[in-house]
Amino acid sequence: MVYFDSDYMVGAHPLVLKELIDTNNLHTVGYGKDEFTKNAANLILESCGINNGEVHFLVGGTQTNAVVIDRLLDHNDGVIAPETAHINVHEAGAIESNGHKIITLKSFDGKLKSEDISDYIKNFYSDDTNEFMVRPGMVYISFPTELGTIYTKEEIETIYAVCRRYDIPLFIDGARLAYGLASPKCDISLVELAHNCDVFYIGGTKCGALFGEAIVTKRPELFPQFRSLIKLHGATLAKGRLLGIQFSRLFTDDLYHKIGEHGIKMAMKLKDGFVSKGYPLLIDSPTNQQFFVLPNKKIESLKKIASFEIWGAMGEIETPVRFVTDWSTTDDDINTVLENI
Amino acid sequence: MVYFDSDYMVGAHPLVLKELIDTNNLHTVGYGKDEFTKNAANLILESCGINNGEVHFLVGGTQTNAVVIDRLLDHNDGVIAPETAHINVHEAGAIESNGHKIITLKSFDGKLKSEDISDYIKNFYSDDTNEFMVRPGMVYISFPTELGTIYTKEEIETIYAVCRRYDIPLFIDGARLAYGLASPKCDISLVELAHNCDVFYIGGTKCGALFGEAIVTKRPELFPQFRSLIKLHGATLAKGRLLGIQFSRLFTDDLYHKIGEHGIKMAMKLKDGFVSKGYPLLIDSPTNQQFFVLPNKKIESLKKIASFEIWGAMGEIETPVRFVTDWSTTDDDINTVLENI
Amino acid sequence: MVYFDSDYMVGAHPLVLKELIDTNNLHTVGYGKDEFTKNAANLILESCGINNGEVHFLVGGTQTNAVVIDRLLDHNDGVIAPETAHINVHEAGAIESNGHKIITLKSFDGKLKSEDISDYIKNFYSDDTNEFMVRPGMVYISFPTELGTIYTKEEIETIYAVCRRYDIPLFIDGARLAYGLASPKCDISLVELAHNCDVFYIGGTKCGALFGEAIVTKRPELFPQFRSLIKLHGATLAKGRLLGIQFSRLFTDDLYHKIGEHGIKMAMKLKDGFVSKGYPLLIDSPTNQQFFVLPNKKIESLKKIASFEIWGAMGEIETPVRFVTDWSTTDDDINTVLENI
């Protein structure tokens, strides 16, 4: 059996795991105040070209989104996001449970259009009764999106310009950031991305770590009392060094980028194989999530040797499916699939 | 000047005010445990044909919506509502501030379609990942809607059947209930409405009271600890009898219905006047909110003698406007407008 | 029967009611944007000697406490209050329901000691692990307290000095403010009180209004987006003018002070009567709540002609009771009681 259901089906990248093993018996202080964590923060800030920033390490993505958004929004504020945003669909109402509305705008294959954001905010401020409406207090986008697509550098710059015009923060969810940056269609660097938003996070869970997400901000002044807020959310890891150790390794010897590159290489090989056999793409994704439309009979036979996700409801004759690659996908895995379609 | 901005621009109906004056110097216990409040509850339950129900009196509509929805939803549940719902647009995020997502469905002139509700819930339960999605936990509709329209008896019955099939409550916001029930297009009685939902409220603020909304339920078992929850929301009126006194009067000698009838009579006269002069309707509303499309020049001149609301952004040549009548609108008020168009 | 259970058992002071009657048929805009409300705010700011302040009118006390505290505290902050504070005991957990801990300090007949506040905050900041503790973010006291006592001017000044040293706001709950200011033991004026805290509220419900509390602050910068937050809490009154009309009258011709003086005159007469007959005081209250210890037999006979509150559990032989006077208490009411003890 070969596995393409998601990018969190195996443990850690062997080099990351090795660090956890090597450090297992050391004694350190808890809650992320150890040297491994400081080192990881420094390595990340350096990779991002940020001088006076801050990095905070959390365990998972939903938690990270909830804590960051809870910090940035005032009581009456909402977060603008595409209707397909993970925070809007698959986080069990975590944002609302903290009291905040998600203001959904139309999604274009997972992406927001800057003019839609701009129009929404402009309309809001032109409405006399807006004091009884939810104020747009920040913008959330993901890179790559939930549908595998990525924004161009220009698109992010334009969205960020809208945010600055209205003085609201832009937050980028980078749960799969490694695979976005390594995409052949990506024209933005980590440094550029870090400077074209107020805060973003670097996904570890799906990109080589056992678990862990690194919140990076060039504007620590937006995050007062943040360690307390993380604790209040139950998101402080007692043995915080586990996050520091993993991210230190990910940001040493370019490992994070290599992980992204491998995942993308596998994804492109898979995509090319399907396309060359004439299967249509549901979305033309340049990252590690690939969406094909397959005949139901083909799905049935393929399920015997590969696991992957049916994307939405079954169609009558054909149905969209999702295949996800990651750092652990092998050429053999891909070949096994391609030989069976 | 004649006033059509909204239905909360004057004080109380004279007969209601008289009761407040007559009882002013009496001593009673607080927090709605007095005899006036008990009497009002009994009168309302009787009018609704409910034997073992409960009535709770609150001061305002946003508060009422927030408290009822907070009681009915479990942590992870959301409330299905039309995208135009007052709770979604003009209550400053009150529902989300209590931790709940509003699941918005397409609005048809303010109304939900039962099949849309049914489809949404069916899809939710057919999705394998629904444990990480917000569960549809109740349905909210308004009668009349924010756009003046009303549901037919059959429409409400069908929506309620969907709710019962999935065992989730139906809540009807009746901020303007008097004007809905008195509409010439209304084919549902108060008794029928009370039995075709789990809880609804009878609006007082816009229908003759100084303030006040009466929550009515035939299923008190859905509202455990409700008085405590009302207090927790800061929604308990110390001199609770003020609500009891007003609603006792509104539900004596058919006053609530008469108020509705008068408001509707005035609205229909206004509508007929505009229509007969050839002005188009934005929405064909059968209740006390009337929406016309007027040339901007006409709006300008009319503004000198009447106040009313511009509905949305100004158009280049013509613009929708809203006129609202209520129990205090006079024939003279209407004539003044009609003579000037 | 004569009534001493509480100070919210009758309607409005006749002069306040008269204003509501006289204005009943006028048309005004809603939500407190009318001229009556502006006028009331100006009259209050003038009475408080505040130039650039703000006044917001809400319906009830629990609501007012919740909204003010929710505005002033950051996520991880708590409010310091005496263990007997109304917010800690009788508001159904409203403060916690908004996410905030009440940090309770020892109560001395309802009052906080400034050194206890100072010690608590000093200890907090000297604890290495305080980032995982709730930060003291403001101080709440009431004037008069829930036990009828009042702070001296010096006590309030000292508490306020502690607050300023640590840069946290002081909030004074003035639900019964009229009776505090009119007390023979009161050595602080309204102007002095207004300047020795960051925000306080002037109670209307218990001091002559049908309902209503006026939040007064000399520091509007602490209350950004406040009208939106009030709406979010369901605390915006549609016919907001009802609050403006009442407070305009209360702050015209010294009515608010006269109401306080009358209530106090009655309370002192009652107290003197009990004391002269040898009944011990539970607390030596200088305001409109009086606490006596009566033999159970006396309580039993007195209950036949007067209603009042048993204060806590019944004792075996004697039991504390509470009598509350207000603007509506008459000499006859007092005499009836005194003749029966």
Next chain:
Amino acid sequence: MVYFDSDYMVGAHPLVLKELIDTNNLHTVGYGKDEFTKNAANLILESCGINNGEVHFLVGGTQTNAVVIDRLLDHNDGVIAPETAHINVHEAGAIESNGHKIITLKSFDGKLKSEDISDYIKNFYSDDTNEFMVRPGMVYISFPTELGTIYTKEEIETIYAVCRRYDIPLFIDGARLAYGLASPKCDISLVELAHNCDVFYIGGTKCGALFGEAIVTKRPELFPQFRSLIKLHGATLAKGRLLGIQFSRLFTDDLYHKIGEHGIKMAMKLKDGFVSKGYPLLIDSPTNQQFFVLPNKKIESLKKIASFEIWGAMGEIETPVRFVTDWSTTDDDINTVLENI
């Protein structure tokens, strides 16, 4: 240097780590729906003698407390806990941030007295105004407590009897459960503990795991929609198997108990050493946290070779300190300390 600051200063027990290494490259489904997690749950239920129970695995203790308490309490309910409870002191207001008051009772070296619980609840229900007070909705205790003490079997049975009398759940925080059960003073078994409460958690983070806590309940009906609520709290681990793998090992070959026994053996050796040299105990703890009172000069010299915690503020001459042992403490570590006192 030898380390006694806390029981979360190293990685995982070598046998636990080995399992993580051995399984690292396997593919499994996410979110705890894998076979390792099912196996761990079965092993735990078997150890607890529970037939129809449920186990849920979370990452950390604060998170676990917050999620369990949020599930068990209705809006207006509070949780009874000793004033020294971790949830009351060191969790940054997590419980209140979910809307719930902590009702604190007097702590006796970290423990509640059953009669205090009983008295509190009885008083609550005898108060006429209790509908405006926070209802005691559950009881939280820890085993061992934050001060190292443990309840006797009889004490827990009595507390649980009070809870059943008032039909409210008892929740036991077992962050350090292994060390409690292995204490020479412990007269309750895991099976007995599991049956004398409604829900408890088995601490992994401090007892051999990298991280992880196992919530165990014999009453799954108290936890509807629990997986959704965990997700909403951001507490769902994507690679949930990491928890299953660790707890499977901890509950194989009695490892969890052996870990406890070792930690306790080290703690008793340390305690005996201090006591035999005449140092007084601050608290006579029978578990892995030991509290001594040391002369400040001794503390100063000891700090050169051992790290441990100053317990509270420094005294003038002598000061309480805390030493914590765990599964990783060695005889050499203990000897190093004892040779230096």
